[in-house]
Amino acid sequence: MRTWLPLILAVAAAPGLVAQPPRPSGPIVISPKRPDADPPGFIVIRPGGKVAPAAAQTPTLVTPTAAQNPAPAPNPDGNFDYWFAAAVEGERIGYLQWTAKSVEMNGKKYRHGTKHQQFTVDRFGQVVVQFGEESTVETPEGEVLLTTARQGLGKDQMLVLTGVVEGRTLKVKGEGVAATAADSVAWPMGVVGVAGEAKLFAGKKLAPGASFDYLTYFAQGNRVLKVTVTYDATEDTVLWQGVPARRLARYTSRMEPLGSLKLPAATTWADPDTGEPFRTEFDFPGLGGRVTFLRTTEAAAKAPIAKPLQLFNAQSIRLDREIADVHGRTSAVYKVTAARDDEPGTLFPTDARQEVKNLDAKAKTFELHVQAVRGPGMKAVPAPAPGPEFLGSSFFVNWDNAAVKGHAARAVAGLPPTAGAWDKAKAVERWVNQNMKAAEFSQSMATADNVARTLSGDCTEYAMLGAAMCRAVGVPSRTVLGLVYAPGPGGRPFLAYHMWFEAFAAGQWLPLDPTLGLGGVGPGHIKIADHSWHEERSFAPLFPVLRVLNAKPSVEVLRATP
Template sequence: MMRGLGPLSLATLLSSLFILPATAQPPKPINPGDPPPIIIRPKKVGDPNTAPDTFPDKPGFIVIRPNGKAPSLVNQPTTPATPARPGPTRPAQPGAGGVAVPPPVAKPDADTVFDYWFVACVDGQRIGYVQWGAKKAKKGDRELLVGVKYQNFTVARFGQVVNQWGEESTVETPAGDVLITGMRQGIGKDQALVLNGIVDGKVLKISGEGVAKGASDTPWPPGVVGCVREPALFKEKQIKAGESFEYPSYIGVVNRVVKMTATLEGEEALALWAKEPARKLLKYTTKMEAVGNFRLPPATTWVDAETFEPLKMEFDFPGFGGRVSFLRTTREAASAAVARPIELFNVQSIRLDREIPGIHRADTVVYKVSAPKDDDPGSLFATDPRQTVKNLDAKAKTFELHVVAGHGPVRGAAAQPAPGKEYTLSNYFINWDNDGVKGHAAAAVKGLPAAATDWDRAVAVERWVNRNMKAFEFSQAMATADNVAKTLSGDCTEYAMLAAAMCRAVGVPSRTVLGLVYAPAKDGKPYLAYHMWYEVFADGQWLPLDATLALGGVGPGHVKIADHSWHDEKTLAPLFPVLRVLSAKPAVTVVKVEP
C-alpha cells in the first residue's frame, strides 16, 4: 500500500483510542489579512447547505477544496464542493470481503488527472470511504497540479455512532515537486487541527490556523512525494519481483517526512468485483520507517498490471480489530451510508482474567504482561516511582508490571528534577492563557487559604473539573483546552487537557498521561481501557490526578504508558506510544492485589 491512505487512517485511530468526535467541523478560514500564497480551505464538511461565500476567497489565489472537487482560481467559474452523497448506480454485487461494490468508472473530465474512490471496510464490514483525486490548475501562466485525499469514517464507541474526517492535500509542479502541503483533522466539536506548509528550500514553512499559529517548521529533504505523484510511482519505477524502491513522504498528522519502502512481491490474478473476470495485478508491500518507537504495520497494494493504477489496499490495523481494506469503486458505492458501524471499545481494550473489587482504593497490583509482537516489551510501559517493570523474560517477551497507588506527596521520597518551562507555558493543546481557562482556574481555587500548597491547588482543580464537566458526551477528540473550557464536555482527553491547563494557569506545572485504566464489564471479566489523566509537580514530585474520578490521586488500576508536556506540538505524535502498545497486542493477567 502506498502511504496515501495509511496516515489518514492513522489520524482516525489516534483520535479514536480515547474518544470519537461527532461530525467535527473545519475551523474558520485563515485570517484574510495574512493569507499564504495558496489557500487550502474546505467547505464545511457535512453541511451541504453552506453557501459558496461562507469562506470568502481572495482573488488571485488558488483555493483547494476537499472531496475531490477541482481546485479553482478565484474569479473563474467554480462549483463549491459538497460532501459525497449516494446516487444511482448499477446493482452492486458482493465483492471482496463481502462488501457490495461495482468496479470503478472512467475519468470524468479532461482536467482530472485521476479520481479514485475507495470503499473502506474492516473484515468485510463497511466503515466509510476515501477519495483520492488530482486536478490540473493554473496560476497565471504557471501550470500546477493539486491533489486532495479525503477520508470519512463512521464508527461507534459505547454504542454511539459518530463520524470522523480528515484530509491531506498538496500543490505540485508537473515534474512532481511539492510546493505546498495541507492537513486538516477533526479533533473536537467545531474544531480541527489545521496545518498548511510552503516548501522553502530544505524547510517546510508551517502556518497553523488560529491557536495553531506558530507551529514548528520541519526539514524537507529532496524528492518528497506528494498526493499527485504518489500513485504514479508504480508505473514510474517499474521494478521487478523482489526489488524495492524508496521515497520520502510527508505525514501531515505528525508533521514529519518519513521514508517509505515499496517492494514488488510478484504478480497475481484476482477478481476484485463480483461478476468481473480475474485480471493480472501486481502486489506490492510498503513499509514506513519508524517514528520513535512506532511504525505503521506493513501494507499491501494491488495495482493493475497494465495501467499500474491502485485498485485494492490492505493493512492490519489493531485499533479497528482486524484487516482494513480499501477497494476501488464508484463514488456512489464508496460514499453510501454505513448501515452497521463497527464498535471500537472491545477491540481497543485489553481483557483481564479476573475482577479486582475496589481497585481504585487498593495499594498495589502486580500484572503479568505478555507482548510477543513487540521487539522491546520491557519498554512498552513507563517506569517511575509509581510503576516498575520486574522479572523481564526477553526471550518469552513477558514481564511483571508492579503498579502502586498515588494519592498525594510521599513523605521522605527522593526529590525529582525540577520541571522545565515546557510544563508551565501555554501551548496549542494545553493552552491556558485565555479568559475561559483562567476564569475556570480562578473559580476552582477560590476559597483556598493563602497557605495553600501547589498540591492543594491541583486537587481543587481536579474536583472542579469533575463537578463541572459533562462526562461521556462523545463530541470531542483531543480538543484544545480553550475549546473544552467553552463546551465543558467530552471524555477523558478533554478532562485531562482542561485540568492540566487550569493547573498551569494557577502556577502548578502539569503534563498529561497516556495509559490504561481498569474498566468493569457485565460478564465479570474487566478491561484495561485506553485512558488519559494528568500529573502535577508538587513538593518535588510528579503526582497523578484524574478529573474523571476526582479521588485526589489514582489507584493501581491506572497503568501508565507515557506522559507529555505537549510543548511546541501541533500534531498527534505524542499518542504514538499508545499505538505501539495497541500494535503489540499485549495479554494481561492479574498476579497479586494488595489492599
C-alpha cells in the same frame, strides 16, 4: 502506497473512561445497554454492545455491482478521482477519496492532490463521524510546493496546518484556532506529493523481490519519512464478489519507524500497466484487525454505515480476572505478554509509580508493578524540577485565555492563601469532575480552550482542561496516556485506553484523574506515556499508544494488595 493510517490517529487514541453525571466516587461498571437511570453511586461506561468473538466480526465486504467499473481511467493530463470503501475485517467503516486535478496560478500550471478520509465509529454507544485530510500542490514534474493537513478535533473545531517549501525546509503554520502554531521541518529533495504518489507504480518493471524507495510527508507526525516499496508478484485478483478476477501487480510498502513506533506494512494491488491502485490492506489491531481500502464508485464508498466499528471492543485489553475495589487498593502486579513487539520491555515506562520487572526477552513477557499515588509521599525520591514547557500555554494545553483562567480561578477560590501546588491541583481535578457535562464522544482531541467553552467531551478533554487549569494557577502539569481498569459484563474486566494528568507538587509528579475525581489514582491506572504538548501541533504524543495497540498485548492479574 504507504499505510493510510496517519489520518485516523485521533480515532486510534481510544476514548477510555468518561463519567456520567452525577459523578460519585464509587465503583465502575460497564453496561452494554443504557438503563433507565444510572445506578446510584456508580460511574457508567457503555461500550455499546457485547464483545463478539473474532470470527463473528469478519463478514465479507460486499460492493454493489456498479463497482465492476469503479472509476474511469485518468484523463490525458493525469487528473483522477479515486474512491475507496474502507473496511475493518470486511465490515465497512467509511471511505477515502483520492484526487488530483490541474490548476493554474499566475499563468503557471500546477497539480493539486488531496486525500480525504472519513470514518464512522461507535464510541461507547454514540455514533461519531471523524475525518482527516492531507493535500499538496506540486509542479507538473512532481516537486512539492505547498502542503495542507486538516484534522477534526472537537465540537466545531478543526486543526489546520499549512506548509510552504522554502529550499530544504518546510515552513509550517496554523490557521484559525491554530494560528499561533509554527514549525520548520527538514525537507530533503524528492519528497513525493499526494498527486505524485498515485503514479509511483506506473511503468515500473521490477523483478519479484526488487524494491525502490521514496520520501513522503507524514502530516500527522509533521515529518518526512522514507517508504520502501517491494514488488511481490503479478496475479489474478478478485476485488469484489461476483466480479471476475483481474490481473494486478502486488506491492508491499514499509515506512521507516517513528522512533519506537513501527507502522504496519501495507499491501497494494495496482494495475500493472497504468499503476492505478485498486486495493490496499494493512493489519492494525487498534481498529480490530485487517484494514482494507477497496476501489469502488463514489456512491458505494459513501453509502451509509450499517454497523459502525465499536472502538471499545477493538481497543480494550481483556483481563483474566477481576480486582475488587481496584481504585482503592495500594498496588497490583500484572503479567504482560507482547509477542508482536520487538522490545516489549519498553512498551510501558518505569517511573516513581510503576516498574517493569522480570523481563523474559525470549518469551516477550514481563511483570508490571503499579503503585497507588494519592498525594505527596514522604519517602518519594524528588524528581528534577520541570522546565518552562510544563507551565507554558501551547496549542493543545492553551490556558492563556479568559475561559480557562476563569474556570481555574473558580476552582481554587475556596482555598486558603497558604494553599500549595497539590491543594490547587486537587481543586482543579474536583472542579473539572463536577462541572464537565454529560459524556459527549464526538470530540477526539479538542484543545483546552474549546473544552472550557463546551465543558463536554471524553477523557482526553477532561485531561486537557485539567492540565491547562493547573498551569493557569501556576502548577506545572502534563497529560498522561495509558490504560485504566474497567469491570465488564460476566466478570471479565478490561483495560481501556485513557487519559489523565499529572501535576508537579512537593518535588514529585503526582497523578490526578478528573474523569473519576478520586484525588489520585490507584493501581488500575497504567501509564504508557506523558507529554507537555510544548510546541506540538501534530499527534506525535499519541504514537506510544499506537505502539501498544499494534503490539496487541495480553495482560494477566498476578496479585493486588489491599
